[in-house]
Amino acid sequence: MALDILIVDDERDIRELVAGVLSDEGYECRTAADSTSALAAVDEKRPSLVLLDVWLHGSQMDGLEVLDAIKVREPELPVIIFSGHGNIDTAVSAVSRGAMDFIEKPFEAERLLHLVERATETERLRRENSRLREGMGEGGEFTGNSAAINAVRATLKRVANTGSRVLISGPAGSGKEVAARLLHSWSTRADKPFIVVNSARITPERFEEELFGEEAEGKLVRPGLLETADGGTLYLDEVADMPLSTQARILRVLTDQSFVRVGGTRQIGVDVRVVSSTARDLEAEMSEKRFREDLFYRLNVVPVEVPSLSERRDDIPSLAEHFFARYAIEQGIRPPEISEEAMAALQAYDWPGNVRQLRNVVERTIILTPRENLDTVEADMLSEEVTGGKLGESGGMAQLMGAPLREARESFEREYLAIQIRRFSGNISKTASFIGMERSALHRKLKLLGMAERRNNERK
Numbered sequence: 001m002a003l004d005i006l007i008v009d010d011e012r013d014i015r016e017l018v019a020g021v022l023s024d025e026g027y028e029c030r031t032a033a034d035s036t037s038a039l040a041a042v043d044e045k046r047p048s049l050v051l052l053d054v055w056l057h058g059s060q061m062d063g064l065e066v067l068d069a070i071k072v073r074e075p076e077l078p079v080i081i082f083s084g085h086g087n088i089d090t091a092v093s094a095v096s097r098g099a100m101d102f103i104e105k106p107f108e109a110e111r112l113l114h115l116v117e118r119a120t121e122t123e124r125l126r127r128e129n130s131r132l133r134e135g136m137g138e139g140g141e142f143t144g145n146s147a148a149i150n151a152v153r154a155t156l157k158r159v160a161n162t163g164s165r166v167l168i169s170g171p172a173g174s175g176k177e178v179a180a181r182l183l184h185s186w187s188t189r190a191d192k193p194f195i196v197v198n199s200a201r202i203t204p205e206r207f208e209e210e211l212f213g214e215e216a217e218g219k220l221v222r223p224g225l226l227e228t229a230d231g232g233t234l235y236l237d238e239v240a241d242m243p244l245s246t247q248a249r250i251l252r253v254l255t256d257q258s259f260v261r262v263g264g265t266r267q268i269g270v271d272v273r274v275v276s277s278t279a280r281d282l283e284a285e286m287s288e289k290r291f292r293e294d295l296f297y298r299l300n301v302v303p304v305e306v307p308s309l310s311e312r313r314d315d316i317p318s319l320a321e322h323f324f325a326r327y328a329i330e331q332g333i334r335p336p337e338i339s340e341e342a343m344a345a346l347q348a349y350d351w352p353g354n355v356r357q358l359r360n361v362v363e364r365t366i367i368l369t370p371r372e373n374l375d376t377v378e379a380d381m382l383s384e385e386v387t388g389g390k391l392g393e394s395g396g397m398a399q400l401m402g403a404p405l406r407e408a409r410e411s412f413e414r415e416y417l418a419i420q421i422r423r424f425s426g427n428i429s430k431t432a433s434f435i436g437m438e439r440s441a442l443h444r445k446l447k448l449l450g451m452a453e454r455r456n457n458e459r460k
């Protein structure tokens with residue numbers, strides 16, 4: 001929704017001129033010629049900014065009085081004063097009475113736009129913030145539109161209301177917990193708790209107390225996570241880290257929907273949906289007898305796989321934009337643009353730590369880059385773990401300089417193409433279109449550089 005600006009001036013030409021300039025920039029404008037209609041317009045709908053003339057001929061109140069009246073109604077509403085040549089003093093006193101700034105007539109459109117942009121910055125950030133928050137509320141934070149993520153989302157949607165158990169597999173940091181929260185938010189249990197059992201962080205000795213709670217002499221000492229999750233979803237994070245003895249007890253809870261607290265005798269009934277996750281190969285864990293086969297079959301009713309980020313590079317641009325916007329807003333600055341080069345570097349990198357690592361790299365970039373440089377993220381602002389070494393397979397610039405032109409060019413072409421192909425996940429059509437070559441010409445080039453066979457071998 002466009003930002004809404006109220007222009008108050010007794011001169012029609014000025015009102016129309018200012019409204020024209022601002023509308024061209026995408027603002028929505030309303031105008032008022034006198035104090036009564038100005039205040040009525042504020043009461044009807046709070047604008048994002050008021051541009052107010054200090055002289056209002058033929059009006060009940062003058063500009064300063066209107067300013068006072070606006071500040072009583074909406075203390076936070078920014079107001080910029082228009083002043084004529086002869087009344088700068090009045091404009092200065094308007095600033096001390098709460099106006100944000102003033103601009104002297106006649107003014108240049110550019111100066112006006114600059115002031116308006118500055119005055120509406122807070123409003124813009126506030127809107128962006130609530131837009132992001134709304135997105136998170138619906139579980140919309142599961143960013144990405146790759147085929148793999150769309151398939152995960154479709155499965156979660158299909159099973160959300162069935163109550164089926166779901167086992168989410170995928171490497172660390174790929175977004176398994178985000179997927180589980182999304183499932184919960186789409187289920188009929190959404191307004192009940194989502195409780196995480198972080199198996200890696202609970203010591204084996206304390207596992208049962210944490211999960212089942214404690215009881216002494218028939219009285220509750222401390223409820224466990226199972227009881228806390230009653231009515232909602234229990235998320236067993238890295239289920240393979242659960243001690244074998246606890247696995248047996250969990251199995252019983254799944255069959256009976258009831259359990260006994262540590263130190264207790266009574267059966268406590270619970271209604272929880274169990275969603276579990278693993279980054280391990282559970283088949284291997286089972287054959288090593290570290291994971292119970294019967295529990296595996298109980299948990300794995302609906303298997304969902306979240307692939308590593310390097311297997312779905314199409315998601316990197318939207319994830320990067322999402323995190324840059326989020327951390328910029330947290331720092332109170334406008335979300336930056338991301339340059340082509342920076343995006344190419346992000347897409348070409350392998351991300352062994354998956355989405356979590358991408359999030360950390362973005363956060364670090366926002367924190368370490370001086371604010372005045374944060375209009376656009378350039379490749380050299382990203383940490384070296386992402387950009388470093390990529391062009392270094394041939395030993396970097398120094399070695400290129402020591403080679404004859406033909407060899408240096410070939411070496412550069414080889415690395416440039418390897419990076420672009422990786423960035424587009426091996427898709428030759430997309431790579432050709434990005435680098436501006438015909439598909440068949442790119443195939444010939446790869447063959448010439450001896451890269452065609454390598455690609456074939458890599459695929460096997």
Ligand SMILES: Nc1ncnc2c1ncn2[C@@H]1O[C@H](COP(=O)(O)OP(=O)(O)OP(=O)(O)O)[C@@H](O)[C@H]1O
Binds near residue numbers: 170171178179279
């Ligand atoms: N698709 C996504 N959209 C937005 N944020 C994401 C997405 N996937 C992951 N994240 C973010 O990345 C971080 C790691 O995600 P999450 O904890 O869900 O991963 P995980 O697979 O459960 O990792 P682990 O197995 O290490 O617990 C979190 O901060 C999460 O918010």
